[in-house]
Amino acid sequence: xxxxxxxxxxxxxxxxxxxxxxAFSKNESAAAMETLKKYPAIGxxxxxxxxxxxxxxxxxxxxxxxxxxxxxxxxEVKNLPISQFEESFYIHEGDxxxxxxxxxxxxxxxxxVGEPQILGQxxxxxxxxxxxxxxxxxxxxxxHKTFFVAKRVRTETGIGDHAVSISYAAIELGRKIFGSLEGxxxxxxxxxxxxELAVEHLIRNRIGSIYVANRTFKRGVELAKHFNGKAxxxxxxxxxxxxxxxxxxxxxxxxxxxxxxxxxxxxxKRRNRPIFFIDIAVxxxxxxxxxxxxxxxxxxxxxxxxxxxxxxxxxxxxxxxGERIIEEAVITFWQWYESLDVxxxxxxxxxxxxxxxxxxxxKTMQSLKHLSDNDCQAIYKMTNGxxxxxxxxxxxxxxxxGCQGDRSAYLDIxxxxxxxxx
Numbered sequence: 001x002x003x004x005x006x007x008x009x010x011x012x013x014x015x016x017x018x019x020x021x022x023a024f025s026k027n028e029s030a031a032a033m034e035t036l037k038k039y040p041a042i043g044x045x046x047x048x049x050x051x052x053x054x055x056x057x058x059x060x061x062x063x064x065x066x067x068x069x070x071x072x073x074x075x076e077v078k079n080l081p082i083s084q085f086e087e088s089f090y091i092h093e094g095d096x097x098x099x100x101x102x103x104x105x106x107x108x109x110x111x112x113v114g115e116p117q118i119l120g121q122x123x124x125x126x127x128x129x130x131x132x133x134x135x136x137x138x139x140x141x142x143x144h145k146t147f148f149v150a151k152r153v154r155t156e157t158g159i160g161d162h163a164v165s166i167s168y169a170a171i172e173l174g175r176k177i178f179g180s181l182e183g184x185x186x187x188x189x190x191x192x193x194x195x196e197l198a199v200e201h202l203i204r205n206r207i208g209s210i211y212v213a214n215r216t217f218k219r220g221v222e223l224a225k226h227f228n229g230k231a232x233x234x235x236x237x238x239x240x241x242x243x244x245x246x247x248x249x250x251x252x253x254x255x256x257x258x259x260x261x262x263x264x265x266x267x268x269k270r271r272n273r274p275i276f277f278i279d280i281a282v283x284x285x286x287x288x289x290x291x292x293x294x295x296x297x298x299x300x301x302x303x304x305x306x307x308x309x310x311x312x313x314x315x316x317x318x319x320x321x322g323e324r325i326i327e328e329a330v331i332t333f334w335q336w337y338e339s340l341d342v343x344x345x346x347x348x349x350x351x352x353x354x355x356x357x358x359x360x361x362x363k364t365m366q367s368l369k370h371l372s373d374n375d376c377q378a379i380y381k382m383t384n385g386x387x388x389x390x391x392x393x394x395x396x397x398x399x400x401x402g403c404q405g406d407r408s409a410y411l412d413i414x415x416x417x418x419x420x421x422x
Contacts, residue, residue, distance in 0.1 A: 004093070033129055041062045107160075148329075157319070167197035187211045211224075
């Protein structure tokens, strides 16, 4: 029987420098599957390559030869000696390989538990395999089961419910303060990457106007165009504070850009509407004493990191539920997989009984020519019923867990007992 094997490395076993060297582009993955499928030791194959992992999922009748073939291919294509990456490689076989691919797709094996991108990446890898016809009965079934399991983990646990990035955590805080972010006006001070990401999250929440203030006005204009917003000069920030609801700041300024007295003076003009500051700068841009002004909320990067740490812990707790779902799924998949050996024997056993019955009925009918067509049909029907009843218990025994120990031994005895292979 073919074995299911996963061979690869990830962020836990290899540094980013090595992962970059061994990563496959989409075209390289397709070429790898096409080439490796031709190796005698490899049956079906899917190649998964992301920034955090390179994995080869395959079926094989000879695991050592298949593993050597994959390592040799990678070494040749990436022009890297096997000795430089071999120690970073892991091998999972059988039900452990199935469990591994379920955990990967459910993001339980990700750098950030619960991140949603990996499932889409595995779906793309599988689509490429089906396009190149390198996936067959076994991996097709495994991949569809993988997608089903990942969806269950996502919907039946809270694994993806809590923000675990600085920018996303900031937006979640804003939603708690305002209820809805739709139509809120945003001021972006500076052009830091995390601040830009925060604005992108806000746009998905249908915010209103976006203002961009940057030390270099030209850069501010470019960034404002990117967000379909309006660029303002740093000197215009005090007036802008009268109308905006959310301020995201990430400059390299050595001192506070916005101070408590400014906000205290502007709140009456705002009619005390809430104002929310996200200070992602180090050192800080926003005076933390602004928090003492009514309806003013300031969160700096340490506050956000504290929230993220709590959320990561909550995700890890939810991941325990995901592990249980995966364990159940591995059992059901493996029962199906092991039954693949049983089916040919059951079919052959049925065919043997049908052939014996057909032969005996034909001989009997020659001496019962006086019977009507209805009588003949009744005999055929009775014979078929007898075969079904005789084979019912042996079939259940071979397919179910009643077949304890080495299933192949029972199959071998059955085939010899009824001379199926002769």
